[in-house]
Amino acid sequence: MKPRHPHRSEDCRAVSEILQRVGDKWTVLVVGKLGDGPMRFSELRHAVGGISQKMLTTTLRGLERDGFVTRTVFPTIPPRVDYELTDLGRELLVPVNALGEWARLNTARVREARMRFDLAHAA
Numbered sequence: 001m002k003p004r005h006p007h008r009s010e011d012c013r014a015v016s017e018i019l020q021r022v023g024d025k026w027t028v029l030v031v032g033k034l035g036d037g038p039m040r041f042s043e044l045r046h047a048v049g050g051i052s053q054k055m056l057t058t059t060l061r062g063l064e065r066d067g068f069v070t071r072t073v074f075p076t077i078p079p080r081v082d083y084e085l086t087d088l089g090r091e092l093l094v095p096v097n098a099l100g101e102w103a104r105l106n107t108a109r110v111r112e113a114r115m116r117f118d119l120a121h122a123a
Helices: 009-022 023-032 040-050 053-065 088-122
Strands: 071-074 080-085
Touching: 009 023, 023 040, 023 080, 023 088, 040 053, 040 080, 053 071, 053 080, 080 088
Parallel strands: none
Antiparallel strands: 071 080
């Protein structure tokens, strides 16, 4: 008997795990900002805008855990901490930037499609 689909479940899980990390709102914004170079936590929080300290911390830890970001602590008073994209993180910029550009170019078309759908399915 042939499988119903050609994809192996471990491939699907791997893709799903990565998309969960890079597909959330804050990860895309943080990776985009770090694409300009290393930033301190407070600079990054200000640059992203609207992100809470807790959410930025959680996002950065996840990115660091997955190998997209490095965290460097400098022994100063007060301590200075810089965040920077790794090689893997810089590679991630390519599809993230492409997706962001696509979204900016197609937002109106998506809104129109949603409106047509909602009107057709109202009532």
